[in-house]
Amino acid sequence: MNGATRPVLVVGAGPTGLLLAGDLAAAGVPVTVLEKRPREISNLSRAFVLHARSLEQLDARGLADGLEAVGRPLDRLRLFGRLTLDLSALPSRFNHLLVIPQYEVERALLRRAEEAGARLRYETEATGLAQDADGVTVEVRAAGGGRPERLRAAYAVGADGMRSAVREALGVPFPGRRVIRSVLLADVRLAEEPGSLLTADAGRDAFAFLAPFGDGYHRVVCWHRGRTAPDGRPPGLAEIKEITRLALGRDFGMHDARWTSRFHSDERQAPVYRVGRVFLAGDAAHVHTPAGGQGMNTGLQDAANLSWKLAAVVRGHAPEALLDTYQAERHPVGRSVLRSSGGIVRLATAGPAWAPVARAAATTVLRHAGPVRRAVTGRVTGVGYAYRAPRGAHRLTGRRAPDVALAGGGRLYEALRGGRFVLIAPRAYEAGGGREGRLAVARWAGGRRTTVLVRPDGYVAWAAEAADAESVEAALAAHVG
Incomplete structure (x- = not known):
């Protein structure tokens, strides 16, 4: 074509x-x-919210730093009163979420x-x-x-x-189904700052979530089991404050709502x-x-x-x-x-009979089981997803490539700008085949011997240990064209 x-x-x-x-x-x-x-x-x-993997994708397009300057980075989430997810250990330049x-x-x-x-x-x-x-x-x-x-x-x-x-x-x-009805949203000012930068908790029949935008407003998301209304009926601030008090114990002096909305949430694919x-x-x-x-x-x-x-x-x-x-x-x-x-x-x-047991069990598992906590954090932030690799492929194939340092002082995600593949090799490599504009060639900043071909979306297309020129050219022909 x-x-x-x-x-x-x-x-x-x-x-x-x-x-x-x-x-x-x-x-x-x-x-x-x-x-x-x-x-x-x-x-x-x-x-x-922008999570780490999305920020990496935006970094590969030269946009992440500008958005970081506008948003509010948070390196931990407090859930259900007792559980804190620490994002500072994420294997990413963006070891946080960005509220924006x-x-x-x-x-x-x-x-x-x-x-x-x-x-x-x-x-x-x-x-x-x-x-x-x-x-x-x-x-x-x-x-x-x-x-x-x-x-x-x-x-x-x-x-x-x-x-x-x-x-x-x-x-x-x-296909799918409606999961939750009459969820309330609002952007509000608070007279009192929450003790945690990002707060989510649930009471007997209510749930609420607060996150700061960084411009003086907070986003509140809340829900009450017994309160349903059509999506087109906007909620009043009094209703939002009441549900937040039931879930979080206080409403933090919410005032000056600039926007309120009511919606339902589906699960469909x-x-x-x-x-x-x-x-x-x-x-x-x-x-x-x-x-x-x-x-x-x-x-x-x-x-x-x-x-x-x-x-x-x-x-x-x-x-x-x-x-x-x-x-x-x-x-x-x-x-x-x-x-x-x-x-x-x-x-x-969860219903009142099961909610305390279910939340306590989830908190215990995530707090004490490191592999489970890392898996959950990886999925929520997107850095833990990998794509299926062909049988016999190198273990890195299909995995997200971290933003590694390159010889000369650059970074991988800077090299990805322009929608190119990036070949990272242990030594200088001259790529032919008329691939100018579609392929960047770089060397590791350290002494690694692995040769890695990274796709424009930051996932590994091919990798090999101690690869010779012939195998590298074959990989480039197969993936870059």
Whole structure:
């Protein structure tokens, strides 16, 4: 395929769609993003946490330091009164979580995408989709009942949320169930600071969570077993304060709510993330409870996994079979996130008879069983996920590559900027094959003898001990093209 002139359509300009579009545009792939909302980025967003793995992905795009300057880093979480998860030991440059509103993340990703050349079409709704052997046709309509239009592309990605029009047009089911009703959200000021920077606890029939934004406001998430109302009925501050008191013992003098909302939470996952030339990513592919703050993070990592593969195929550097690995790698992660976030919310909302026993048992296991604690922390933060490697592959294959130091004073995630593979070798290596712009070559800062080829998304594609030039060239031919 002569992909340099074949565009990609992305439906949805949330964090998932914007990261994907920015990557494609930076790789020289023409990309248009369709968004039915107006251009203004709303500050009424539910997501408010970036975990370590997402910060690493953003670091590989030159965005993490700017977001760190805006957000509030927290290196520990206090849960259910007795359990503290210490993130300072995470094997990452970002050994913390970052409390930051979703709109700040969207703003940074939008700026990057537009600077790279992505085209954004706001107030444009996708209303239908058809595909054939050569491409995808997306039917769109402008806001206010404008004239229908058909857009043609080589591939399309639905990053358009839980009620995805792309998923519905494909006829892909979205099985699952509603888990919790009438969850309340608010951004409030507090007269008293909580003793812990990030606080979550549950009483007999109530649960509450507090996190600071760093701008004088805190996000509060709360729920009460006996209080249900339609999603469209915004809660009053008095109701939020009452439920928080029941869960945390006090309301910390909440006042000046700038936003309140009520919603329900589902657990759902599409059985397939790819249908021909069309892909699903982010909430269009999976939704889960807000526990653990993994929603936006999982979508960002979907986009990081898919973008380099689409770019490689569209530009003719990889066979189309590479696109099948998106489903193989990301669907199991989505399933795991459903389980982990669901487990947390079930602990928080367990019935009065079982709640103390269940929470005490979970606290005891996580406090005293180091491997279990590390596994839980790795999954919540994203640094613990690995992709399945071929039989007989080196033990590093499929694993996340840490941000190692490179000879000359650089770091791996700086070398990943630009969407390139990075070959790290024990000694200088001259890579041929016309791979300029798609491959960076570096040496270890220390004396390691392992040769490692790192994918653009920061996972190890291939590794070998004491590799000779012939085996390195074979690996480059297989993965970089």
